[in-house]
Each structure stands twice: as C-alpha cells, then as structure tokens.
Amino acid sequence: MYFIEWLMRRTLTASKKDITGFEGDMKQFEKATEKYGKQYRGMQERQVSDAPSDARSIYRMNDTYMDVRTFFDEWRGGVLLGLSPLLLGLIIFPVLVLPGLTSILFTGVVAEAGRAASFGDYIGVVGLWSIWFVMVAAFIYLFWIFRMECLVQRHIVVRFNRKTRKIYINRPNFAGGNRVYDWDDVVASVDPDDQVVTKKRKREILMLFLFKQRTGAEYHDVVFLGAPLRSDHELYALWEYIRRYMEEGPASLPNPKCIPSFPWPWRSLLAPWSFLENKWAAAPWSPGMIALVMIVSPLMLIHAVAHWCSLLLCWPTYWPRQLRRESTASGPV
Incomplete structure (x- = not known):
C-alpha cells in the first residue's frame, strides 16, 4: 500500500549521486516547481467548483479539523498474497x-x-x-516489503485544521514521516483558471504539492489525496470541499458520509471493485461486462480477503502526543 509513497520519498530526497543520468529531468522538475509555486500562489481563495463533494474520502470532520484519506488504500493485499x-x-x-x-x-x-x-x-x-x-x-x-502493508499503521491520514490553518500528515517514516505545513503553501493538482471539467468516467488522483521553495523544507513533498476519484469533475469537487472547509468552515458544506475507522469486511470487497467500477458504469449489465466480472470474480474475492487480512495485521493510525495536541487545537499554536 505504501510503495508509491516510499518510492516518491526516495525520489524527492535522492542525492546527486543517486540521480546520475537523470540530471536533466530533475532540472526540468525544479523549473516546473518554481513556475507552479508562483503561478498558483493564493489558489486557496479561488473557487474551482460549484458542487463541492466529500468524494467518499472523509474520516472525520468537526468545526476544528477534518481528516482525509489518501489514494492508495485499495492497493493492498498483493504483498501479503505474494508472501x-x-x-x-x-x-x-x-x-x-x-x-x-x-x-x-x-x-x-x-x-x-x-x-x-x-x-x-x-x-x-x-x-x-x-x-x-x-x-x-x-x-x-523481505521484511521491508512486508511492512509496506502489514505490521504498520492502517492508513495515512491528512488532517486539515482550519483554526491553525495548517495541514498535518500522519504516515510511516519510510513513506515520508509526519509533517506539518501551512495551508497557504499547498498547491493542488487543479487549475483555478480552468473550471471546464467533465464527468467522463476515469480514475483521477488529487495531488497536493508542497514545494520546498514555499514551505522552507529541505525537500519537496507530495500527498495523493482522496478515494479513487471517478472523473476530473469529482477531483475538482473534492478540492473545493477541502478549500471551502478551510476558508469558510463546515457550515458552507454538505455533511460528509464519513468512512468508518473499523476495517469492516464489506469495505474490503469494495477495494477490488474500484478497479472495475468505471468500466461497469460505461456499460452496465452488458454481456461483455457481465462476462468480465464473472471471469475475474475469483481474483476479486482473493484480493478482498488479502486486503482485509492486511488491515487486520495493521494498527489504527496513532498521532504522537505533540502532533495530536497541535493538530486538534482550536486556535493558533
């Protein structure tokens, strides 16, 4: 589950010796970060959607903070199955x-x-x-691979505190570790100048970029936020939900359908289904889709069982005392 986060951390913290042969690509990336860091400054104040949505991505929300899930929760079970x-x-x-x-x-x-x-x-x-x-x-x-989805915290949680105007990222050390950033330094993978989005079914990821030029940190940081989003329309709606929560408060938003913290088995059944969901929506109950579901259903069941076992072999997300006190504070710290 945490392989992508681990790989991203290794990439962003790589030394010049480690990136030999990719110096040109890294220079282009650094130029892009400077461009986006300037172009999208202040995007937190700009509306990008008329229909904000929780997009099945909220663990908890109150007047002080909101906990949001990350993207790759469904991508687990494969390591456990392979080993x-x-x-x-x-x-x-x-x-x-x-x-x-x-x-x-x-x-x-x-x-x-x-x-x-x-x-x-x-x-x-x-x-x-x-x-x-x-x-x-x-x-x-192979234990380091096993730790990617077992004997580790169950989920990565990103907490948005509208009173302190900060975001708190709780994740394992090998996947980037716990971090605290200013809300105003966040750059999301949406374009405030382009609000023409479609509802065409495709998998989307809402990415939050924390460029070191803005955060003052030693390295860049990236968070893959939300459930597997079903269109760029839903991606913009989720960002708008987060943006309005931080800028205007929960009263300006529809109540979210919060994700339960307990690993219920039926939620693991939804994990493999998420990979077929968009294809099914494009041609529901068509003979081809019915045949495809019947063929892959044994694999989906195996994935669901491995996914659930992986969750059971993990522990609930734990916030260290100092981070817990700061991230739940109802005023500037």
Missing part, C-alpha cells in the same frame, strides 16, 4: 512438521514407522530444518 507461501511455511513447519521429525535426532527411531532411523532420515531432518532457516532469512530480507 503467503513463505508466511505459511514459517508457521506450519515449526508447528506441524519439525517437532515430530526432530525427535529422530534424539531417539534414533522413526516413531510413525516403528523402525530405527536410517542415514537418509537424518539427512531429511537436517534438510527440512535448513529449509526453514532459509525461509526465516528470506522473510528477514
């Missing part, structure tokens, strides 16, 4: 296989066959123990 043979082997071998075979080394008898152990039996026991230690070593080596 499942290794994980099962790590558990099954020491519980069901190795204890009974190990007794051969101490008794010299194969209890199941009622005979004395042969040289081949000893070799087999040692070989199985060796296989298990290799699996342990492989798991240790």
